[in-house]
Amino acid sequence: MTCTRIAGGIVCTTPTFRPGDQAPSGYLAWHEWAEIQHKAGLRQKECGRCGKWKFPQQLSRQVDKREARSRKGPVLVESPVCLECVTLNAVAHRTP
Numbered sequence: 381m382t383c384t385r386i387a388g389g390i391v392c393t394t395p396t397f398r399p400g401d402q403a404p405s406g407y408l409a410w411h412e413w414a415e416i417q418h419k420a421g422l423r424q425k426e427c428g429r430c431g432k433w434k435f436p437q438q439l440s441r442q443v444d445k446r447e448a449r450s451r452k453g454p455v456l457v458e459s460p461v462c463l464e465c466v467t468l469n470a471v472a473h474r475t476p
């Protein structure tokens with residue numbers, strides 16, 4: 381909640397988020413933001429690299445594919461990669 385002093389009092393407003401907005405940094409703001417994303421029908425997916433749950437706007441277009449064994453034989457498992465992991469990867473593979 382952000383409070384602004386005005387003539388004759390204080391006005392307090394809660395920041396409002398819209399579906400698709402990027403995550404805010406504050407803990408309370410994050411929970412409010414996550415609730416709005418959830419109510420809008422957005423669902424989190426688990427990043428295949430860091431294991432954190434991310435909303436679609438936090439995921440990159442990169443999708444990791446790996447083969448896993450199931451009882452029916454090999455299956456291709458696709459896992460999304462979040463923006464953070466894609467950035468980390470880009471830095472790690474940068475050639476001097």
Ligand SMILES: [Zn+2]
Pocket residue numbers: 427428429430431432461462463464465
């Ligand atoms: Zn990740």
